Amino acid sequence: MPGRRSIVASEPLIFELASPGRPGVRPPLAQFDDVEPASVLPEGQIRESLDLPEVSEIDVMRHFVRLSQRNHSIDTAIYPLGSCTMKYNPKINEVTARLPGLLEPHPYQPETSVQGLLALIHDLEAVLGEIAGFATVTTQPAAGSQGEMVGLLCIQAWLRSRGERRTTVLVPDSAHGTNPATATMTGMRVEPLGTAADGNIDLAELDAKLNDDVAALMLTLPTTLGLFEQRILEVTRRVHAAGGQVYGDGANMNAMLGRVRPGDLGIDVMHLNLHKTFTTPHGGGGPGAGALGVQAHLAPFLPGPNIVKNGSGYALEPAGPDSIGRVHSHVGNVGNLVRGYTYIRSLGRDGMREVADDAVLHANYLRARLAPHYDIPYDRICMHEVVLAGTRQRSLGVRTTDIAKRLIDYGVHPPTVYFPLIVDEALMIEPTETESIESLDQFAEAMISVAHEAKTAPDLLHAAPSAAPVRRLDEVTANRSPDVNWINAD
Amino acid sequence: MSYSPSTDADRARMLRTIGVDSIDDLFVDIPDAHRDPALDLPEALPEVDVLRLVRGLADQNQVPEGVPSFLGAGFYRHFVPALVDQQLLRSEWYTGYTPYQAEMTQGTLQSMYEFQSLVCRLTGMEVANASLYDGATALAEAVLMCRAITRRPGVVMAGTVHPAYREVAATYTQAVGVDIRTVNGWSRSDAGVAPDVAAVAAAIDDTTACVVLQRPDFFGWVVDPTPVVEAAERHGAKVVYVVTDPISLGLLTPPGDLGADVVAGELRSLVGPPAYGGPGAGMLATRKAFIRRLPGRIAGRTTDLDGQQGFVLTLQTREQHIRRERATSNITTNQALVALGAAISISALGPGGVRGLATRSLSAAHRCAAALKGVGATVFDAAPYFHEFILHAPRGGEATVEALAAHGVFGGYPLGRVEPALDDALLVCATDLTTRADVEALTNAWQAIHRG
Numbered sequence: 038m039p040g041r042r043s044i045v046a047s048e049p050l051i052f053e054l055a056s057p058g059r060p061g062v063r064p065p066l067a068q069f070d071d072v073e074p075a076s077v078l079p080e081g082q083i084r085e086s087l088d089l090p091e092v093s094e095i096d097v098m099r100h101f102v103r104l105s106q107r108n109h110s111i112d113t114a115i116y117p118l119g120s121c122t123m124k125y126n127p128k129i130n131e132v133t134a135r136l137p138g139l140l141e142p143h144p145y146q147p148e149t150s151v152q153g154l155l156a157l158i159h160d161l162e163a164v165l166g167e168i169a170g171f172a173t174v175t176t177q178p179a180a181g182s183q184g185e186m187v188g189l190l191c192i193q194a195w196l197r198s199r200g201e202r203r204t205t206v207l208v209p210d211s212a213h214g215t216n217p218a219t220a221t222m223t224g225m226r227v228e229p230l231g232t233a234a235d236g237n238i239d240l241a242e243l244d245a246k247l248n249d250d251v252a253a254l255m256l257t258l259p260t261t262l263g264l265f266e267q268r269i270l271e272v273t274r275r276v277h278a279a280g281g282q283v284y285g286d287g288a289n290m291n292a293m294l295g296r297v298r299p300g301d302l303g304i305d306v307m308h309l310n311l312h313k314t315f316t317t318p319h320g321g322g323g324p325g326a327g328a329l330g331v332q333a334h335l336a337p338f339l340p341g342p343n344i345v346k347n348g349s350g351y352a353l354e355p356a357g358p359d360s361i362g363r364v365h366s367h368v369g370n371v372g373n374l375v376r377g378y379t380y381i382r383s384l385g386r387d388g389m390r391e392v393a394d395d396a397v398l399h400a401n402y403l404r405a406r407l408a409p410h411y412d413i414p415y416d417r418i419c420m421h422e423v424v425l426a427g428t429r430q431r432s433l434g435v436r437t438t439d440i441a442k443r444l445i446d447y448g449v450h451p452p453t454v455y456f457p458l459i460v461d462e463a464l465m466i467e468p469t470e471t472e473s474i475e476s477l478d479q480f481a482e483a484m485i486s487v488a489h490e491a492k493t494a495p496d497l498l499h500a501a502p503s504a505a506p507v508r509r510l511d512e513v514t515a516n517r518s519p520d521v522n523w524i525n526a527d
Numbered sequence: 528m529s530y531s532p533s534t535d536a537d538r539a540r541m542l543r544t545i546g547v548d549s550i551d552d553l554f555v556d557i558p559d560a561h562r563d564p565a566l567d568l569p570e571a572l573p574e575v576d577v578l579r580l581v582r583g584l585a586d587q588n589q590v591p592e593g594v595p596s597f598l599g600a601g602f603y604r605h606f607v608p609a610l611v612d613q614q615l616l617r618s619e620w621y622t623g624y625t626p627y628q629a630e631m632t633q634g635t636l637q638s639m640y641e642f643q644s645l646v647c648r649l650t651g652m653e654v655a656n657a658s659l660y661d662g663a664t665a666l667a668e669a670v671l672m673c674r675a676i677t678r679r680p681g682v683v684m685a686g687t688v689h690p691a692y693r694e695v696a697a698t699y700t701q702a703v704g705v706d707i708r709t710v711n712g713w714s715r716s717d718a719g720v721a722p723d724v725a726a727v728a729a730a731i732d733d734t735t736a737c738v739v740l741q742r743p744d745f746f747g748w749v750v751d752p753t754p755v756v757e758a759a760e761r762h763g764a765k766v767v768y769v770v771t772d773p774i775s776l777g778l779l780t781p782p783g784d785l786g787a788d789v790v791a792g793e794l795r796s797l798v799g800p801p802a803y804g805g806p807g808a809g810m811l812a813t814r815k816a817f818i819r820r821l822p823g824r825i826a827g828r829t830t831d832l833d834g835q836q837g838f839v840l841t842l843q844t845r846e847q848h849i850r851r852e853r854a855t856s857n858i859t860t861n862q863a864l865v866a867l868g869a870a871i872s873i874s875a876l877g878p879g880g881v882r883g884l885a886t887r888s889l890s891a892a893h894r895c896a897a898a899l900k901g902v903g904a905t906v907f908d909a910a911p912y913f914h915e916f917i918l919h920a921p922r923g924g925e926a927t928v929e930a931l932a933a934h935g936v937f938g939g940y941p942l943g944r945v946e947p948a949l950d951d952a953l954l955v956c957a958t959d960l961t962t963r964a965d966v967e968a969l970t971n972a973w974q975a976i977h978r979g
Contacts, residue, residue, distance in 0.1 A: 047836050051641050051874050061877030062608040064884050068963050069894035074778055074886060077893060078911050082749050084780045087878040088648050097875045098610050105619035107634035112618030118627075125530050126622050129574045135612075138585030143598040144804040145940050146589065147932055153587030154803055167567055179660035179805070180860035182847075190702065218847035218857035224702035227852045265556035296554055301561045312860065316530075320864030321635040322625040322824065323658070324806035327860075340698070362698035366601065366663040366691045366793070367804025379581055384529055385571030390563075391529035394550045398533070401553055402541040418553055445631050453627075456848070473532040474541065505630035507837040515829040515841045519818060521654050523644040523828075 047506070048103050052523055055090035062094055088524075107506045108321070109450050115472055115480050119422045119453035119465025120213065120261060122291045122313035127383065130316060130376035139375050144367040148352050155351035158368065159344045161378045162328070165309060168381075168389065169290065170300025171330025175339045177369040181288055184308025184327035185219040185255075187340060190361040191306060191331060192253050192282045193223065194338040198359065203252035203281070209238060211262055211457040213286060216255045225252060232459055236264040236415035238272055247279035257286040258299055261457040262415050263400065263422035263465070265292075273303025282306065282335075290314040291469070292397055292421035295390025306331045314392075315377035326373035340364050395470035396421040399477055403468055406481040410488040414460055421469070425452075427462035435491040437462040439498035443490065446504040447483035528571050591800075591937075595965035597895070599915045599956025600745070600940040601662070601689045601771045602804060603796040605884050606959050608875040611798060611868050621864055625824070629839045635863070636838035639826035642870035649776045649873070649881075650790045651783020652812035656823040658866035659858060662793025663692040665809030666739065666769055667699035668856055669791040672813070672820045673737035673765040674705055675855070681705075681734040685712035685727045687744035688769055690945040696739075705736075713746065715948045719907030720917055722750045728758035735764035737789070742768050742782065743775055746942075746954065747892075747915030756786035765789065772796050773810075773869070774958075775913055777878075777885035789813045798868035808862035808869060819845060822856030884959045888914035891957035895966050899955075902970045903977065907952065915956040917942070917949075924953050927976070934972035 074083050092100070109116065116123035134140070142151050162174040178184040189206070196203055206220040209230045217227045228246055233239040238256075254276045259265045266272060273283045285299050285307030291314045293299065299307050311317045312325035319325075331339060340363050341356020356362065384392065397420050404413065404423040411425040427437035441451035441464075453465040468477055490497050502508065533541075538550070547553065554562060572580065591604065615621060619634065626632030626639075639657040646655040659665045670682055682700075684693055684707050697707055710730045714723045722744075731738050738759050743749050752766075759766045768782035770792035782790045795807030813821060819842060827841030847854040873881060892914040896906045905919035920927035924941030931938035943950025957966070 048637065050637070050644075051870075052644070059877075061880045062610075062875045064876070064880050064887060065606050065959050067887060067890065068961065069887075069890050069966075071886065072890040072893045074889055077889070078749055078779075078913075079751050081751060082780050082911070083778060084776075084784070087777060087882055089645065089873060089878040089881060091877045091879075092874055094608075094610065094875060097871065098614075100874075101614050101638070101871055102617070104634035104638055105614070105617045107632075107637070108619040108623045109628075109631040110619045111622035116624065118624055121624055123624055127530060129578060131616060131621075133578060133581040133585075136582055136585035137590050137592065138588040139581075140802050141590035141592070141800045142588050142803045143591075143596060143604075143801045143937070144602050145598050145600055146596070146937055147929070150589040150594070150932070150937075151587075151803065153584035156587070157581070157584045164568060170564075179664070179862075180858075182857040182859050183660060183664070186699075186857060190698070193702065214847040214849070214851045214854070215857050215859055217852035218850070218854040221852045221854070222699075222703070222857050224704070265554075267556050270558050295566060296563060297557045297561050298564050301564065302558070310860075318621040318864070319624045319860075320621050320862075321623045321632070321638075321867065322863030323861040324660075324808070324863075324865055325860040326806075362701070363691060363694040364664070364698055365805065366661045366689070366695065366807070369804070370660075370806040371803040372806050375581070379577055382569065382572050382580060383574070383577045386566050386568040388528040388571050389566065389568065391531060394553075395529065395531040395533050395538075397553045398538060398541055398545075398550055401545045401547075405545045418547075418556065420553075441628065442630065445628065450631060451628055470529060470531040470533075474537040502630050506633050507630055507835055508831040508833055510629050510831050510837045510839050511829045512839050512841070515827040515839050516844075519654075519825070519841055520828040521640065521643055521818070521825050521841065522647045523640070524647060 050523060051092060051100055052090045054092045054096050054100055057091060059091040059093050114449055115476050116450040117452050117466045117468050117480060119467045120288055122467060122469060124316060124469035125471035126316050126318040127380060130379045133379045134372045134375045152350050155344050157378055158374055159346055159351055161374055164381055165328050166330055169307060169309060169330050170298030172333040173336040174328050174330045176326065176328045176374050177340050177365050178327035178329055179365055179370050180325035181308050181310045181327040182215045182219060183364055184329040185215055186222055187329050187364055188284050188306040188308060189219060189223040191335045191338040194359060194361050195335055196252060203250050205250045206252060207246055207254040210459050211260055212255060212257055213288065216286060236262045237267050240268060243275060247275060249280060251279060251281040253282045253284045255284045255286060257289060259289045259292050259420040262424050263419040264415060265420055269302050288313060289421060292393055294393040296393045300330060306335055311373055311377040316380045317373040317376040324370050324373060326370040326377060342368065392470050399468040399470060399472060402477060403466055403481055407484055410485050422465060422467035424460055425464040426460050427464055430491040431462050433491050433495060435495050435498050437464055440487055443487045443498045443501040444483055445502035449480050449483050594935055594937055595968045596937040597939045597955045597957060597969060598937050600954050602801040603772045604800055604958055604960050605774050605796050607799055607872055610875055611872045614871050615864060615868050620867060626840060633838060636826045638867050638870060640828055640838050642866050643826065645870050645873050646810050646812050649773060650812045651781030652790055653815040654818045655810060655812035656821045656825050658861045658863060659809030659811055659823055660862060661805060661807045661809045662771055663695035665791035665811045666692045667696045668811060668822045669767045669789040670696050670700055670705065670737060672789060673767060675820055676817055677736040677765060679734050679736040681736055682707045683727060683730045683735050683738040684709045685740050686710060687712040687746055688739055688741045689745050689771055692769060719909055721909050722748050724750055724754050728754040731758045731762050731764050733762050735762055737765040737767045739767045739769060742770060743913040746917055747912040748910045749779060749913050752785055767791060774881065774884045774888065777881035778889065794865065794869040797872040798865050806862055806865055808865035820855060823858050823861055887959035891961045892916060895957040898966050898970050899973060902974050904973055914958055915954055918953045918955045920951050920953050924950055927953060930976040931972045934975055936969050936972045938969060
């Protein structure tokens with residue numbers, strides 16, 4: 038049965054909780070005699086007013102606790118967003134990331150005073166290279182998209198070093214939107230590539246589009262259809278034969294841990310999302326960490342500084358002469374590197390493979406349970422996620438949005454919807470390895486129940502959600518006259 | 528071991544439902560030759576053992592608790608209220624995803640809206656996004672925005688902008704035809720180092736998309752930007768300000784009052800210690816007119832079917848998941864949790880707290896400079912500064928830093944690392960967390976290394 042609406046009243050804005058003169062948290066006691074700002078700063082450089090809300094500490098605490106309770110989270114219930122790998126975030130990661138020796142150091146401390154930190158990052162890069170099959174890994178990118186940009190810039194630089202200039206990037210029509218957006222940011226032209234009926238890349242189309250202007254193929258593995266590219270070796274061989282490089286989007290690495298190393302399959306460069314595969318929390322949208330692995334020929338072009346091990350210990354080595362340059366103010370989202378490292382050392386060798394095994398098992402279990410109730414356009418053994426289509430339900434006048442919103446009433450987070458774009462009314466489900474069979478069954482039963490309601494009581498779906506803090510929201514008005522800053526709203 | 532709750536009995540039941548005999552049967556699409564590689568990885572570690580291992584690495588690093596630190600240079604330590612981290616440890620915040628299902632993520636969406644509103648108040652701007660990776664990439668995106676708005680290729684970059692930020696802006700723009708011209712913006716003489724705003728203003732012309740200034744700048748200076756802003760106006764160029772320490776906005780005139788078109792900055796110091804450079808959070812704020820050029824997520828306020836207030840991700844047609852190759856940027860994952868921490872921190876401190884941290888930092892730096900002068904050091908303080916100043920190091924910056932470290936003090940940032948002409952200078956920072964004992968340790972160490 039759908040849950041009841043637990044939290045109804047809307048929470049005021051922080052600005053509405055303010056009262057002039059109400060004290061906030063006190064700054065530290067003055068250690069020094071005050072210096073009058075006007076005595077040391079030029080005229081016109083001191084602000085006259087600071088219009089921030091004045092809210093008591095307890096009201097700030099309650100406000101943000103109450104807001105947090107209006108969220109769904111992994112620690113609440115299953116969160117099967119396809120392509121997002123919403124798995125359990127181990128709590129020990131939060132403990133290690135907050136150890137003062139890892140949280141406090143300043144980027145410009147002498148290298149001799151941060152040897153443990155540099156050793157951790159250096160070891161993490163080595164371990165990630167071993168897991169994914171790459172000669173060199175940099176952990177500087179802050180997220181997957183930035184890793185993509187670094188990867189394409191490295192490919193451009195490598196081509197330049199060979200006296201070549203190529204400007205086309207082949208992007209399958211099933212790819213994440215970041216792939217084409219990244220190609221544009223690096224000044225390249227996107228050429229879409231079709232998907233064959235079996236869910237693999239259309240080899241004939243690949244051949245037709247490979248030419249001496251193709252710098253790279255961007256390939257998500259497993260694909261966003263949740264399928265392993267069955268002719269992967271043929272695909273990478275043909276791209277290389279045409280003088281191009283293969284960029285791997287590693288968002289779906291969870292399916293492959295310990296089972297296959299993408300670097301062994303002809304992929305030249307690939308990012309790994311530590312916030313997907315390696316359990317650093319998603320944080321409501323970030324921060325992530327996007328390590329990038331490359332084969333040896335691309336290593337000279339990676340961003341710097343790099344952490345190297347020499348005779349006396351670990352050091353930060355400035356970027357070499359061929360480097361594409363820096364992409365972060367220092368060496369990346371270090372806190373998340375600590376979390377990812379903690380996870381990898383917790384799992385060890387055998388734990389890696391267990392992740393992929395159970396992630397793939399759980400997805401196939403849901404595929405089997407849901408197959409009688411939803412269309413599955415590419416129906417074969419899937420990897421860590423399964424893509425359904427709400428086409429049967431559409432013919433009953435119910436859209437995938439309605440299915441998703443009705444699932445909210447059942448207390449489970451809906452799957453990713455309307456992606457990949459090549460599947461009509463797509464519902465992309467990634468349960469991950471950390472859900473129990475009871476949790477998977479509960480989700481399956483909610484999906485089945487909603488499919489049943491689509492036939493018998495479609496209005497329930499059209500009106501959903503009814504058990505959430507708000508009902509469906511007016512996005513059209515929000516877009517047409519954006520209210521994005523409270524001060525302007527008055 | 529893998530945090531998977533499945534038992535062998537569960538697995539057997541699932542395999543039966545799927546209709547295969549073994550888990551191996553699920554991996555048949557992987558080419559045989561490459562399936563199941565032998566990985567050279569260490570054994571699994573239980574929680575206590577992994578904690579022991581990582582703590583061992585953590586303990587090898589020195590922290591300001593044991594070694595007084597005067598390092599700033601873009602990464603600042605300020606007091607952060609205890610409730611901030613208590614909030615960030617709430618599962619409902621840190622284990623949630625990007626709020627794509629608005630009805631289930633109203634907490635995150637409303638907090639984003641409040642964050643944007645608070646950033647606007649701090650910076651004096653009209654609209655802000657919900658965060659970018661860090662201050663350096665925020666600058667890169669600001670430059671790309673101005674290029675798109677003006678359709679001009681040139682960027683005038685003051686040499687007083689953080690060197691790492693300048694490098695990242697160069698990386699981001701190298702492939703799309705942006706011509707970044709770096710103008711020193713400072714000059715060296717026997718008397719010291721002084722700002723040269725006129726040189727930056729003079730470099731602006733009709734091909735300039737934007738001019739980039741930092742406030743306070745990399746050298747700690749607070750300079751009147753009027754000549755640059757006027758030159759930009761004359762030539763139709765946009766003005767971008769970089770802010771590496773948001774606490775400075777508690778005291779200094781906000782960029783919005785100084786002709787800013789875009790403000791790019793770093794928010795880390797509101798949320799916690801430097802964490803060896805990340806995760807921080809980039810902020811990007813601009814004028815209302817340019818909202819559709821902003822990269823990244825933006826939360827908007829609207830109403831639901833019952834007319835009740837609610838929040839959504841808005842203007843999503845700017846973004847990669849809708850617009851693909853025509854998006855304003857490829858960013859998707861941002862630094863949401865750090866941005867949330869910044870919003871909570873500002874709310875908890877209030878105007879008195881933010882201003883208090885700013886004035887205490889200003890006082891600490893100026894008293895620290897005076898104490899150094901008191902022991903015979905020379906401070907290049909011809910220009911006004913906020914919480915960071917240039918200290919003359921006659922024995923050379925690197926050598927001085929090394930010698931001070933040997934006396935148990937991280938004395939500052941050797942400017943010769945980025946400017947060879949300043950290889951006899953240190954950048955020294957003090958904030959509200961700097962104590963009298965810290966300053967005493969610095970002056971004692973200074974005297975010790977310059978004795979005899």
